[in-house]
Structure formats: structure tokens, C-alpha cells
Amino acid sequence: MILNERPIPIPLLQREALLRRLPKTHSRYHDIEKELINWKTGYSGEKNVDYYLSYLPDDQYRIMNDLRLKNKNTFQIDTLIMSQIFGLVLEIKNITGTLFFDQNTNGVIRRYKEIEEGISNPLTQAKRHRSQLMQWNLAHKLKPIPIEYLVVFSRNSTILKTNPGNEHIFKHMIYAENLEEKVAQISEKYQNPLLKGRALTQACDYLLSQRIPSYPDILKTYSIPKSDIRPGVPCPKCQALPMIRVSAAWYCSICKTYSKNAHLIAVKDFFLLMNVPLTVRDFQGFLIIEQRGVAKYLLHTLHLPADGNSKRAAQYFLPPDCILSLF
Structure with a gap:
């Protein structure tokens, strides 16, 4: 079994x-x-x-x-x-x-x-x-x-x-x-x-x-500064960066693709590469979202585990199963 x-x-x-x-x-x-x-x-x-x-x-x-x-x-x-x-x-x-x-x-x-x-x-x-x-x-x-x-x-x-x-x-x-x-x-x-x-x-x-999860500091492994990492939401069809937020969807100006959920891979990329919890400010900057209210709403829909006891800005974490949910 x-x-x-x-x-x-x-x-x-x-x-x-x-x-x-x-x-x-x-x-x-x-x-x-x-x-x-x-x-x-x-x-x-x-x-x-x-x-x-x-x-x-x-x-x-x-x-x-x-x-x-x-x-x-x-x-x-x-x-x-x-x-x-x-x-x-x-x-x-x-x-x-x-x-x-x-x-x-x-x-x-x-x-x-x-x-x-x-x-x-x-x-x-x-x-x-x-x-x-x-x-x-x-x-x-x-x-x-x-x-x-x-x-x-x-x-x-x-x-x-x-x-x-x-x-x-x-x-x-x-x-x-x-x-x-x-x-x-x-x-x-x-x-x-x-x-x-x-x-x-x-x-x-x-x-x-008793299993211990492993998230190596991959940027340190390759001596890559965070400034080298390109922000934005990648297009799920052609992989171009960044997609543009249009109304309630993401739009790729290269292949003309629209997507409702393209930001999920960007959030995963943040956790995989940055090795730190996620804040609204990080979310807004990494996904290149102009309006903070839109960023807060999208982040809320992911239902990520959060540190609610901190007096600082709320910090969000990737679930242990690495699955992001919209519901």
C-alpha cells in the first residue's frame, strides 16, 4: 500500500x-x-x-x-x-x-x-x-x-x-x-x-x-541576486512576461491569451525563489498589479495560511501540499 x-x-x-x-x-x-x-x-x-x-x-x-x-x-x-x-x-x-x-x-x-x-x-x-x-x-x-x-x-x-x-x-x-x-x-x-x-x-x-519539508535557498545556490528575477505573471500559453491585468483577467499582449488564474504560477514562483513569507506589498510588486485593492482581493482568494498574530503586515505562506485554491 x-x-x-x-x-x-x-x-x-x-x-x-x-x-x-x-x-x-x-x-x-x-x-x-x-x-x-x-x-x-x-x-x-x-x-x-x-x-x-x-x-x-x-x-x-x-x-x-x-x-x-x-x-x-x-x-x-x-x-x-x-x-x-x-x-x-x-x-x-x-x-x-x-x-x-x-x-x-x-x-x-x-x-x-x-x-x-x-x-x-x-x-x-x-x-x-x-x-x-x-x-x-x-x-x-x-x-x-x-x-x-x-x-x-x-x-x-x-x-x-x-x-x-x-x-x-x-x-x-x-x-x-x-x-x-x-x-x-x-x-x-x-x-x-x-x-x-x-x-x-x-x-x-x-x-x-515527522517529515521535514525542504525549501533550499535556490538563489543562494546559484549566487543570483533577487534583482535578477523578472517580476510579473507569465502567460500560460507562450510563457511571456508580464501579462497585464485587464478587468477581472490577465491578458498577454504577445499571443493575445486571456486567463483568470494565471497569477497562481506567479505566486508559486515567489515562494519557490524568494524563500520568505508573502505580504500584500510583495504580492502587488511581484505580480505587477497597479491597484493595491486588486492585489489584496486576489491574495485573499488564494486562502493561504497567514500569520494573524503579527503586529506587522500580515504574512502569508504556501500550504504544505503546495496547492493553491481559488475557493
């Missing part, structure tokens, strides 16, 4: 927002474009694995995606599978080419189109996340259960190699289509159900309740 759908990663959305609001001539534009492709590739691989996860028996397994928790430092598990008898940490990779796992250096070399590069060792990542989860469970006084780990490659075309005699590492690496069979094999190792009755549901509910 999948307990939470895999969200689109915030860093992916942030890079999309940056590309909407930076001129193509900007010095960091192509760096952002390249990294956005990497994020989309990774997310596509995770979604592919979700398809195979859906085949696991609902009555035996609970599946949690994008689980970000904190010990001394935060750690993020791509997918955690829980049952009454064991847990399984999945590190999901969508990598093209050949990966060579070097026994001598514990490093990984990726070969693709005659180019070699060193990449992070996904086995090391999976083991580290397993260890961090076990420490987190102990600190939060959850009943200890065996925790396994796997690296799951979403592409069957990814070729895996290692030194002679080091092939045992492959027992912790699989292709996505073999996930159901591998989980069944792991299950056969354990016989004693430790999370009986409602204990499994309660443990999963607690894990999900």
Missing part, C-alpha cells in the same frame, strides 16, 4: 521557476538548464520504480516516498518499504551507461559515450540512509526491526560491473522490474512479526508525521 504519492521535488520546481524568470542570456541560465534535466531524469526514474512498487501486496507492505527526516543532520530516503517483519530502504537511480564499482577505492566510474566520470557511490548512500534511519528509530523510541537496503536502477540498460571477487555487492543492487521478486526474497529471511496489529500502521503514521 502506497501511503503517500511521490511529490515533484522542490529543487526541480525551483529550477523551472528560475528559467521562467531569468533571461536566456543570464550567466547561470545554461547551468540551471542542465541541472533541471538531471532532476527531471531522476524524478522520471523514481516514478518508473513507483509502477513496480504498486505490485507489492497491499496487505503486507506500507510504502512511503520521499521521506526526509532529521538526526543531527537531515537525510532523505527515496522510498521506505515497511512490513511487520522488516523495513527496506530504497536508493533509486536513473543512470545511463556503464557503472564500474571499484573495490579498491570504493568509488564508482560512469562510462557513457566514450566519456568517463566519477559519481557518488549509490551503495554508500543506501547504507548511510539505512544507518541514519536506524539511529532515528532508536532516538524516537520506535520498536526496532531489521532494516535492509537496496539500490534500484530504473533502467535495465544500465550496465553494472565490478572487480573479480567483488560480485557480492550486486546482492544489494537490482533493476526495477525485479523489485517484487527481490522483496519476496528478503521477506523469506525473517519469520518473526515484530509490528503486530496496529503497530505497523502507527509506526508509519509517525514516520510520515
Whole structure:
């Protein structure tokens, strides 16, 4: 049973927002474009694995995606599978080419189109996340259960190699289509159900309740000043900036499109990029709205969570689910 759908990663959305609001001539534009492709590739691989996860028996397994928790430092598990008898940490990779796992250096070399590069060792990542989860469970006084780990490659075309005699590492690496069979094999190792009755549901509910959202300061990441970010409402059809507020709609002078709700993406862009709460003044300036009364009305229709105790101007926040509502 999948307990939470895999969200689109915030860093992916942030890079999309940056590309909407930076001129193509900007010095960091192509760096952002390249990294956005990497994020989309990774997310596509995770979604592919979700398809195979859906085949696991609902009555035996609970599946949690994008689980970000904190010990001394935060750690993020791509997918955690829980049952009454064991847990399984999945590190999901969508990598093209050949990966060579070097026994001598514990490093990984990726070969693709005659180019070699060193990449992070996904086995090391999976083991580290397993260890961090076990420490987190102990600190939060959850009943200890065996925790396994796997690296799951979403592409069957990814070729895996290692030194002679080091092939045992492959027992912790699989292709996505073999996930159901591998989980069944792991299950056969354990016989004693430790999370009986409602204990499994309660443990999963607690894990999900302790997730920590992540909003990286993306402008700081790329050393981009806020003044470089172009304000305005982007056209939903041609992406031109800015649309013009005409009566009760937004109008694009480039492709002649009208839209009632085009401002929603602008509000999301503000939260994704600026990393601060939203005020009426910010809303009016970022969306380029001439009349403050119109800005206040539109902001009110979004029903955003607000800080009502502040003596300063009211501050608005994006809902945890990142969904904006007009009703």
C-alpha cells in the first residue's frame, strides 16, 4: 500500500521557476538548464520504480516516498518499504551507461559515450540512509526491526560491473522490474512479526508525521541576486512576461491569451525563489498589479495560511501540499 504519492521535488520546481524568470542570456541560465534535466531524469526514474512498487501486496507492505527526516543532520530516503517483519530502504537511480564499482577505492566510474566520470557511490548512500534511519528509530523510541537496503536502477540498460571477487555487492543492487521478486526474497529471511496489529500502521503514521519539508535557498545556490528575477505573471500559453491585468483577467499582449488564474504560477514562483513569507506589498510588486485593492482581493482568494498574530503586515505562506485554491 502506497501511503503517500511521490511529490515533484522542490529543487526541480525551483529550477523551472528560475528559467521562467531569468533571461536566456543570464550567466547561470545554461547551468540551471542542465541541472533541471538531471532532476527531471531522476524524478522520471523514481516514478518508473513507483509502477513496480504498486505490485507489492497491499496487505503486507506500507510504502512511503520521499521521506526526509532529521538526526543531527537531515537525510532523505527515496522510498521506505515497511512490513511487520522488516523495513527496506530504497536508493533509486536513473543512470545511463556503464557503472564500474571499484573495490579498491570504493568509488564508482560512469562510462557513457566514450566519456568517463566519477559519481557518488549509490551503495554508500543506501547504507548511510539505512544507518541514519536506524539511529532515528532508536532516538524516537520506535520498536526496532531489521532494516535492509537496496539500490534500484530504473533502467535495465544500465550496465553494472565490478572487480573479480567483488560480485557480492550486486546482492544489494537490482533493476526495477525485479523489485517484487527481490522483496519476496528478503521477506523469506525473517519469520518473526515484530509490528503486530496496529503497530505497523502507527509506526508509519509517525514516520510520515515527522517529515521535514525542504525549501533550499535556490538563489543562494546559484549566487543570483533577487534583482535578477523578472517580476510579473507569465502567460500560460507562450510563457511571456508580464501579462497585464485587464478587468477581472490577465491578458498577454504577445499571443493575445486571456486567463483568470494565471497569477497562481506567479505566486508559486515567489515562494519557490524568494524563500520568505508573502505580504500584500510583495504580492502587488511581484505580480505587477497597479491597484493595491486588486492585489489584496486576489491574495485573499488564494486562502493561504497567514500569520494573524503579527503586529506587522500580515504574512502569508504556501500550504504544505503546495496547492493553491481559488475557493
